[in-house]
Amino acid sequence: MNIVIIVLQLILVPLVSPLFIGLIKKVKALLQNRQGSSLIQPYLDLWKLFHKDEIISKDASVIFRIAPYIVFSVTIVVGASIPLFASFIKNGLTGDMLMVVYTLAIGTFFLSLAGFDIGGAFGGFGSSREMTVSALAEGGLIFSFITVALINHSSNLFTIAASNPFTHSHYFLSLTLALGGFFIVLLAETARYPFDNPATHLELTMIHEAMILEYSGKRLALMEWAAANKLLIFCALLGNLFFPFGLAANTSITSLIIGIISFMVKGGIVCVVIALIESSIAKSRFFRLPDLLMVSFILNVIAIGLIF
């Protein structure tokens, strides 16, 4: 039974993350009065890419070749180190909030280097923009984690997810502010509106797409899949740290099933909200983004100040 839970914890994120990408695309299509592609289309795309031949730039060094493996593996490691459907797993080794933040930074680091590596104008500017956004998002991300960590007296994500949400009712305001801050960081880190447009290939607006422009075949598949994983990781963190309902507290089958269902529902709700936001607002100008990230940071600072 325990083996099953551990395997599930390991593969759940990569297994279902393309589904959530499909969900966002579907909701966006419906809002645009289109039928949209099916929910499982991202899986088919990945399968297709994994079977294609690759073209690699002659300017690329070894960094470009190994980056997809590292970026993808990092999302697997982080995906397994955070609470997903069960909170009874006491991961005291890699489940620390700062460990998660800095492990994700490894992925950003190699992704940006890979963008730099091909020597085109797009890749370099993509990495420059990505690093600017993620450098400024880091303050908000760490601070929203600190808020929930201080309220729950632990910076272990599983311990936070195992807490009873109703005992913190007097921290309601703090948690709401931190949630707002975290949501802004979520949009920034997962390359969503108003920070980035995941559907564009226009040179002026690309951030994430510009960095992976030269990839093809299975390396592109890994990069796309890693981006999907990262989106799901942030959705899971939002769902389980700020709304710790429904997580399995023991190994009984019923609680596990409830845990998985609530995980899928939470992820789905966050993705629908993202799709609604993407359909209703425009992408911001690049130099407006720091203001938004500062708002996230300041919201979190106020949230910490309100904890006593």
Added chain:
Amino acid sequence: MIVLISLFIIGSFGSLMLQNNDEYSNAWTTFFAIAGSLWGLIFSGLTIISGSGSAFVAKSSSLPFLSFSVSIDYLSAFFIFTCSLITLFSSLYGWGYVKHYYKKYNIGVLGFFYHLFIAGMFLVIMATNSIFFIIVWEIMSIASYFLVVYDHNDEENVKAGFLYLIMTHIGTAFIISAFLLMYSYTGSFDFAAIKSGAGAIPLVAKNLIFLFAFIGFGTKAGLIPFHIWLPAAHPAAPSHVSSILSSVMIKTGIYMFIRIFLDMIQPAPLWWGLFILVMGSISSVLGVLFALTEHDIKKLLAYHSIENIGIILLGLGSALTFTSLNLPIFAVIGLTASLFHTLNHATFKSLLFLSAGSVINATHTRNMEEYGGLMKHMPYTAFFFLIGSMAISALPPFNGFFSEWLTFQALFNGIQLMGFYPKWIFIFSTGSLAFTGGLALACFVKAFGATFLARPRSSHAEHAKESSASLLIGMGGLALVPLLIGIFSGNVVYLLENVSKSLAVFKQTSKMSFLTTPLGLSVNSGFASVSDPAFILFLLITVCMVVVISRYLINRSQKETVARTWDCGTDLTPRMEITATGFARSIVMIFKGILKPSIQRDISYHDSESRYLPIGKTITLKTHDMHHTHFYQPLYDIMTALAYKIKKIQSGNTNAYILYIFIALIIALFFIL
């Protein structure tokens, strides 16, 4: 201990005597430096592990007050260990690196000052008498000045050395004032006697001592706003010397902070710790921002030293704050974090300086805009630089992450425990540490990318060759250290915790380790815990699985074609790549309030009157260090104005001078009677 110093003394004078033959003199220098640092490593390592300090006092001095007293306790043993570790690898590297100075400069002199500088550093760490301390401090400073101006054919280097000499002596003036103040209240120049008599120092004098020592040693540590010499002087020195300057010498300032504030003049008022926290935050954020604007690779690294000194001070500041509030357990966490970061910064910063030196050796320029594509020509150097970059950006599994993690924990404790105002200072410090981490990552993507990736942007970079074996061994040995310290972070922190607890203020804390678990680190009985071995194992297994599954299981019949980068139909030239300046430009524009970027456009024309046919355009992008314009320039103006005022009494008239002597005599008489 005597062996240690004498090895360096023999090394220094021996190399001076062999100065006629470059080869012998270099070999002599390297041999004694390696022997000395190995001895230092073993000796200090044993002291830390066994826990028995030793003291050696020679009272044979004929001068009053001066005694050549040195002693090694836990704290100095730790700093000697760090110093020896870096010296070992830097000397090994220097053996090959110095070769390109043959016939150009005197190698014997380099060896002489190199050894004198290191011996001075060791003595600074060991000295326990203020006057002896000042003497060895000056030996260290002067010897390092001569190392900075060693490459004296370059006008810039001589200027940088001069600035360094002035700044370091302003610092020394403040240090001497601090020691004199301590003497006037405790009646002794001996550190132990000052410590036992510290209760007699009134609060005002204590605060003055704090400020003087902070300015004096802060100048050496390169704290903002006393940092202006550091980005000029460190790049000027030969690379293996820059590595020691940046990773060890500036830490002597940190050592004296700990020695004086936490050991000698306890108990400390609350504001000292908070003040250090604020200064540390400012140094860390501004240091990394200035680093982002640099495109001189060694200056960039030098600014990162300022940033990391700031991070070390965050740990130290929280330790001091908790000590004043009598919370020794939390103070130990802060102090251990700052010691751990001291060690870690020394390892990865010297690794980065050595690999930057290897690049400079191959390309003969420090300008990052003229690099590019070096990964293909210098794969080993690139790999070592990558490890250094990951470690300094606090990415696990390297050591930088664990010390920053511990620093974060110390600051979290502050947020949880403090009253209203101190709490906000801790929140401010945590915020600056968080932003520093993100900006450092951006800066090292820029440094690594612009140097090693994409296409070469100059003919130097196109024809670069990998460095010689001695350089590679020096870097390679050092590259293992960040990973090993990361993996064994639990054990290292266990030892450093003992070092922290050896200070008298923490005597009453329990002997049991409360920071380590068998697999890693853990604070506040499980508030937070991490483990590097588990993380590495997990990451490695995952990477292997991903590679195997995606390359061999899903489909193994695909082809990989090598072709051109997509170029929109034109031919890509190196001018179309992003440059270091371009990469950092967006961050510079976001922080334009602090960095004050300026653009100057110059267009030259074939026909200067009608201006129809331009020859070329020049765009100069600059950023201004606001300390020059807002701190040093006004200071300089005031000093000059004052000097002009005082000049008036120098009339040149003998009668006037006799009058001055008369007035002076009368005043003296008043004081005596």
